[in-house]
Amino acid sequence: MNKKISIPERTVTRLCLYRRILLMLLPEGRDYVRSQELATLARGSSAQVRRDIMSLGYAGLPSKGYRVHDLLASIGELLDAPEVESVALVGVGNLGHALLSYLVGRRPNLTIRAAFDANPALQGLAIYGCPCYRPEDMETVLANYNIRTAILAVPAGTAQTVAERLVACGIRSILNFAPTRLNLPNDIYVEDMDISASLERAAFYARRTEDDSAAQAQS
Amino acid sequence: MNKKISIPERTVTRLCLYRRILLMLLPEGRDYVRSQELATLARGSSAQVRRDIMSLGYAGLPSKGYRVHDLLASIGELLDAPEVESVALVGVGNLGHALLSYLVGRRPNLTIRAAFDANPALQGLAIYGCPCYRPEDMETVLANYNIRTAILAVPAGTAQTVAERLVACGIRSILNFAPTRLNLPNDIYVEDMDISASLERAAFYARRTEDDSAAQAQS
Numbered sequence: 005m006n007k008k009i010s011i012p013e014r015t016v017t018r019l020c021l022y023r024r025i026l027l028m029l030l031p032e033g034r035d036y037v038r039s040q041e042l043a044t045l046a047r048g049s050s051a052q053v054r055r056d057i058m059s060l061g062y063a064g065l066p067s068k069g070y071r072v073h074d075l076l077a078s079i080g081e082l083l084d085a086p087e088v089e090s091v092a093l094v095g096v097g098n099l100g101h102a103l104l105s106y107l108v109g110r111r112p113n114l115t116i117r118a119a120f121d122a123n124p125a126l127q128g129l130a131i132y133g134c135p136c137y138r139p140e141d142m143e144t145v146l147a148n149y150n151i152r153t154a155i156l157a158v159p160a161g162t163a164q165t166v167a168e169r170l171v172a173c174g175i176r177s178i179l180n181f182a183p184t185r186l187n188l189p190n191d192i193y194v195e196d197m198d199i200s201a202s203l204e205r206a207a208f209y210a211r212r213t214e215d216d217s218a219a220q221a222q223s
Numbered sequence: 224m225n226k227k228i229s230i231p232e233r234t235v236t237r238l239c240l241y242r243r244i245l246l247m248l249l250p251e252g253r254d255y256v257r258s259q260e261l262a263t264l265a266r267g268s269s270a271q272v273r274r275d276i277m278s279l280g281y282a283g284l285p286s287k288g289y290r291v292h293d294l295l296a297s298i299g300e301l302l303d304a305p306e307v308e309s310v311a312l313v314g315v316g317n318l319g320h321a322l323l324s325y326l327v328g329r330r331p332n333l334t335i336r337a338a339f340d341a342n343p344a345l346q347g348l349a350i351y352g353c354p355c356y357r358p359e360d361m362e363t364v365l366a367n368y369n370i371r372t373a374i375l376a377v378p379a380g381t382a383q384t385v386a387e388r389l390v391a392c393g394i395r396s397i398l399n400f401a402p403t404r405l406n407l408p409n410d411i412y413v414e415d416m417d418i419s420a421s422l423e424r425a426a427f428y429a430r431r432t433e434d435d436s437a438a439q440a441q442s
Contacts, residue, residue, distance in 0.1 A: 028403060153425050176428070187264070195421050199322070206372050209232075
């Protein structure tokens, strides 16, 4: 428990990434991986990789590197809930619908157990196997399944109100797809996934690298 | 042009965020906003906000703050393409489909002009008004519309190959939804949107803050 608390956010982010890379190496039948290779794939330094993995209390062999299976197990021990964990989705519009279809069954330890939408046509349906409830039932449903994490996929205009409601119902962590900034108590974890802002940024850099190339060609 | 090149990535990210906040203030009929208020909404410092806005070459009034309309115009001048800019989407599965429905018409200056999918059933269709092409036509279509930015929504297993193909066809910037790390030349901008990794992280922090509360309750 204390180990979890003491690991900083950026390390957790990198450990999630290492896991994803290790899972990609598995089908190749690889037994060992070196910090240098992990660093290259994760676009970091090998010193960073070694520090991060040391914080898990796991050590590799100097001659061969890290055992892929053991490293995966160590990361899982830190990151995964001891049993299957339930998550809620709020807002089953186009994006929410897609998130359900994308996320259902993707990680065995994380299940989207409940969805909520104000649209009566959706209430009572099971969407990709996930039941959709009325917002009025939020408190009961979240408590029943002991849900502490929510995905917010409602329009920007209602996001703040819905987020406050979620926190009042015991949610501790929100993955926010609404294109707006949530104002919540500091002990609530919020990760913003603002897709259109990211696309804007990507388009900006596409122009910038063109400008660079043009400048280089001229010089 | 040079101004664009010299502004660092984190500043661009924050300017995107300020714009989103300003657009939220508009319907309230607000004329002016102070750096302190922007900082609170963006969860930054007001010194940071002032520095960022200064880098646009825009100055507010010491007595009233920034004019919302003028600040929006200055940010748009930096971030937006001079004319409508075209973007491509590769992979029209569940997630790609949802991204189309979510992004079409969201920003007037950014249009998803072309989609690509290997599934013959989708080729030739217009999905939310966006035509879906065969991957074989990528080079021609991207060149025709002068597309430099792509959204990658293919499975992890094919993402690297498709990304290399995109770069070979002139793409300079990729918004990557595939749950894998792309290995591309350094001058290509890649932004990873790994939804399941973000959800894992959110669930991890939900447990962590519970552990904290439990620890506090015991002490």
